[in-house]
Amino acid sequence: MLNYSLLLISVVFLLAGTHGLIRSADMTKKKLVALSAIVTLFTGYSFFFIFSHYISGNGVDKPVVYFLYDTVVGYSWWNSLLFAVLLASAGFITFTIVYVLIRKAAKRIGFYKEKSIKSSSVFYFLLILSFISAPASYGIVRNFVMDQYAEMKDTANRYDINRFIAHSGGMIDGHIYTNSLEALNNSYKSGFRLFELDILRTSDGHFVAAHNWKQWKDFTGYQGELPPDRDNFKQQKILQKYAPLDMDDINAWFENHPDAILVTDKINDPAAFSNLFVDKSRLMMELFTMDAVKEALATGIRSAMPTWGLLKEMKRDKVRELKDMGITDIAASRRVIKYNIPLFQELQKNGIRVYVFHVNYDKKKDENYVVQYDMDYVYGMYADTFDFTSLSQIHPNPNPH
Numbered sequence: 004m005l006n007y008s009l010l011l012i013s014v015v016f017l018l019a020g021t022h023g024l025i026r027s028a029d030m031t032k033k034k035l036v037a038l039s040a041i042v043t044l045f046t047g048y049s050f051f052f053i054f055s056h057y058i059s060g061n062g063v064d065k066p067v068v069y070f071l072y073d074t075v076v077g078y079s080w081w082n083s084l085l086f087a088v089l090l091a092s093a094g095f096i097t098f099t100i101v102y103v104l105i106r107k108a109a110k111r112i113g114f115y116k117e118k119s120i121k122s123s124s125v126f127y128f129l130l131i132l133s134f135i136s137a138p139a140s141y142g143i144v145r146n147f148v149m150d151q152y153a154e155m156k157d158t159a160n161r162y163d164i165n166r167f168i169a170h171s172g173g174m175i176d177g178h179i180y181t182n183s184l185e186a187l188n189n190s191y192k193s194g195f196r197l198f199e200l201d202i203l204r205t206s207d208g209h210f211v212a213a214h215n216w217k218q219w220k221d222f223t224g225y226q227g228e229l230p231p232d233r234d235n236f237k238q239q240k241i242l243q244k245y246a247p248l249d250m251d252d253i254n255a256w257f258e259n260h261p262d263a264i265l266v267t268d269k270i271n272d273p274a275a276f277s278n279l280f281v282d283k284s285r286l287m288m289e290l291f292t293m294d295a296v297k298e299a300l301a302t303g304i305r306s307a308m309p310t311w312g313l314l315k316e317m318k319r320d321k322v323r324e325l326k327d328m329g330i331t332d333i334a335a336s337r338r339v340i341k342y343n344i345p346l347f348q349e350l351q352k353n354g355i356r357v358y359v360f361h362v363n364y365d366k367k368k369d370e371n372y373v374v375q376y377d378m379d380y381v382y383g384m385y386a387d388t389f390d391f392t393s394l395s396q397i398h399p400n401p402n403p404h
Contacts (some may be wrong), residue, residue: 161374164391166383168266168358169195171214174388175245181222182212183245187256194391196263197287200253202270209233210276212248215269254281264305266358268334273299273307289334300329308358311335314346322349336361337368337377337384347380356382363387 171180173190182200190198200212206228213219213236216229223239225231231239233249241247248256257263258281266287270276273288273295280286287306290296293316299307309330317324325333333350337359340347350357359381363369370386377384 161378162391164194164196166378167195167389167391168197168199168383168385170199170360170362170385170387171201171268172198172212173386178242178245179387180214180218181241181245182214182248183241184248184252184256185245187248190388191260191263193389195386195389197266198263199266199268199385200248201268202276203230204270205233205236206230207232209236210250210253210270210279211236212253250279254279257281257285266308271295273304274302277302277304287332296328296330306332308332308334311339321346322353322355325350325355326353331355333357334385335359335381337373337381338365340377340380344380351380351382358383358385360385 169186169190172182172186173193173195175181175183175186175189178186180201187198201214202210203213203216205211209232211233219225219239219241220229222241224243225235225239227235236247237249239247246252253265257265264285264287265280266289267276268289270288271291273290276288277283277286277299283302283304286304287308288299288304289308289310290299291310291313293309293313296307296309296313307330309325311333314321314325314333331354333355335357338361340359347357357380359373359377362373362384370384370389373381373384373386
């Protein structure tokens with residue numbers, strides 16, 4: 004309701020500015036075109052503001068730009084092209100209608116040749132306000148509402164260790180993506196019990212932990228061809244001090260930590276990998292094709308996790324299809340939450356856990372932000388670091404936006 008009230012205020016400013024222009028200056032054709040364009044843009048903004056909030060089911064947390072971005076670039080190229088054509092056509096039609104109406108109104112009111120600096124100043128002031136009032140007020144109100152909401156809601160249950168996956172083994176000495184033995188040890192000591200490792204194959208077919216070969220080369224200074232064989236992989240220290248992990252190392256570590264769960268990324272061969280892992284009941288795998296998901300389900304691992312993009316391939320009721328398949332967990336970028344709030348809410352209601360990555364990718368969107376805000380819609384996250392014992396973690400970020 005607040006957002007719609009702000010739109011109404013903005014419309015009043017715009018109308019006042021329009022009246023000021025007609026009465027304070029010559030209504031030349033150039034000014035008429037400019038004013039018509041302004042009104043058209045504002046009308047479009049208002050329409051998409053209301054429409055995007057209506058379809059999102061969340062009037063506080065979905066600005067117009069998110070809806071437009073998702074509509075234009077979130078789907079196939081032909082869908083985006085069709086939308087662009089429709090949007091341009093609607094804009095042209097709206098502009099034509101607005102131009103005719105303003106011209107008729109100006110003729111009916113009459114033109115005033117004498118220019119008033121005072122009234123012109125008022126007009127420009129009101130016109131500027133018409134543009135900044137909606138987005139600026141929206142930002143102020145959103146910050147206030149979200150901060151108040153964060154202070155009121157109980158987030159204590161969001162600190163369950165099962166909600167946190169140590170991203171690429173977790174942070175070590177300020178470094179991320181090491182997928183190293185030291186990172187696993189440090190994260191375990193910090194309280195993590197779910198550990199993600201990026202799994203790649205060496206040139207001789209062995210599974211090893213590395214985010215990608217280019218980054219591994221940068222981390223190690225390796226000068227040979229990529230991918231390396233296992234022997235060369237094992238000989239390279241990560242950042243000159245951290246121990247790399249091959250399949251034997253991974254199995255030894257998880258055998259020595261029987262309460263730890265492995266979450267894989269990158270590898271899309273669940274049968275081959277799960278047959279080599281020490282304990283299938285402690286193996287969760289993010290997978291990237293529906294065939295791989297079905298293969299993983301057949302292996303009996305703890306969880307076959309479709310990556311979020313696979314949901315677009317589902318033609319019927321997505322949640323029902325996931326439940327029918329036996330899916331209990333999904334991996335998704337936290338960046339898609341704002342575009343798919345109703346679907347995330349349905350997944351929550353049906354007990355399907357979503358773990359989000361891309362934490363710390365955007366300014367101020369860290370682990371604490373995810374706990375306070377994103378966990379309204381998702382179950383857990385891939386975290387670089389987290390202090391489970393610090394009471395400061397349970398206090399809301401005072402300025403999350």
